[in-house]
Amino acid sequence: MAVTDEAIGKIKEMIVSGALRPGDRLPKEADLAAELGLSRNSLREAVKALSLLNILDVRQGDGTYVSSLEPAALLEAVSFVLDFHRDDTVLQAFQVRGILEPAATGLAAQRITPEQLSGLRELLTGLGEHPSVEALVASDLEFHRRIADAAGIPLLCSLLDTISAPTVRARLWRGITQQDAVARTLAEHTAILEALEEGDPETARAWATVHVASITRWLSTAL
Incomplete structure (x- = not known):
């Protein structure tokens, strides 16, 4: 769980810092995992958790995007x-x-x-x-x-x-x-x-x- 929390924290930091903005597509899984120093499994779990919170939008066959981050969502x-x-x-x-x-x-x-x-x-x-x-x-x-x-x-x-x-x-x-x-x-x-x-x-x-x-x-x- 601690590894997944670390992965969530790193993605959150990318969003907070402006490296990823609402509507942006995340880099490919392998590339993002390497950039953040994470295993692909921990990254995958982090993406799943953040998608449940409507922070990320996983689109099958298209990729993963930062949501609108609107308060209602x-x-x-x-x-x-x-x-x-x-x-x-x-x-x-x-x-x-x-x-x-x-x-x-x-x-x-x-x-x-x-x-x-x-x-x-x-x-x-x-x-x-x-x-x-x-x-x-x-x-x-x-x-x-x-x-x-x-x-x-x-x-x-x-x-x-x-x-x-x-x-x-x-x-x-x-x-x-x-x-x-x-x-x-x-x-x-x-x-x-x-x-x-x-x-x-x-x-x-x-x-x-x-x-x-x-x-x-x-x-x-x-x-």
């Missing part, structure tokens, strides 16, 4: 783990959201465009006062995705997308079992949007913290 491995929906993992996903979501919302308050604000307002008003739980959860996901996008950091947006996906079941369950969950979510979304409209990052960050903390506390109790 690289985070698929994290998504795979979260998709098992273990209760403790889902709780951790909410805890991580509690760290990242307020930061994204605070940044969005400084960077969001009038068009993006208008879209968020339409998203909320389109729900009405008494939406179904399913409609609310779908809107909730889209609401936060748009805010993360407005923060202007693609990696942060991709991280939040990845973390949010497996929390859908918990959000639905809360909406069904907690009496005031729907009304509270609508009120918190409205408060977040008003802070964004006022360009107030501190208030936006505070409301995002309250919003995520309320469901995290509920899930902790439910578990």
Whole structure:
């Protein structure tokens, strides 16, 4: 395993240093193994591991290429783990959201465009006062995705997308079992949007913290 780790490290260094860029084809196996001082077997294992992480793209009959290295593709491995929906993992996903979501919302308050604000307002008003739980959860996901996008950091947006996906079941369950969950979510979304409209990052960050903390506390109790 240590030899494979060394091989992975050397390929990673080539990518980090810019010797290999997104879309570049790797040299032939024998040539690359000789260049890096590796056995062909250890190189082959390293390539297999990096392809599972979407860092390398092995194309049969064509060669091995560096992937696009886009955050969404690289985070698929994290998504795979979260998709098992273990209760403790889902709780951790909410805890991580509690760290990242307020930061994204605070940044969005400084960077969001009038068009993006208008879209968020339409998203909320389109729900009405008494939406179904399913409609609310779908809107909730889209609401936060748009805010993360407005923060202007693609990696942060991709991280939040990845973390949010497996929390859908918990959000639905809360909406069904907690009496005031729907009304509270609508009120918190409205408060977040008003802070964004006022360009107030501190208030936006505070409301995002309250919003995520309320469901995290509920899930902790439910578990």
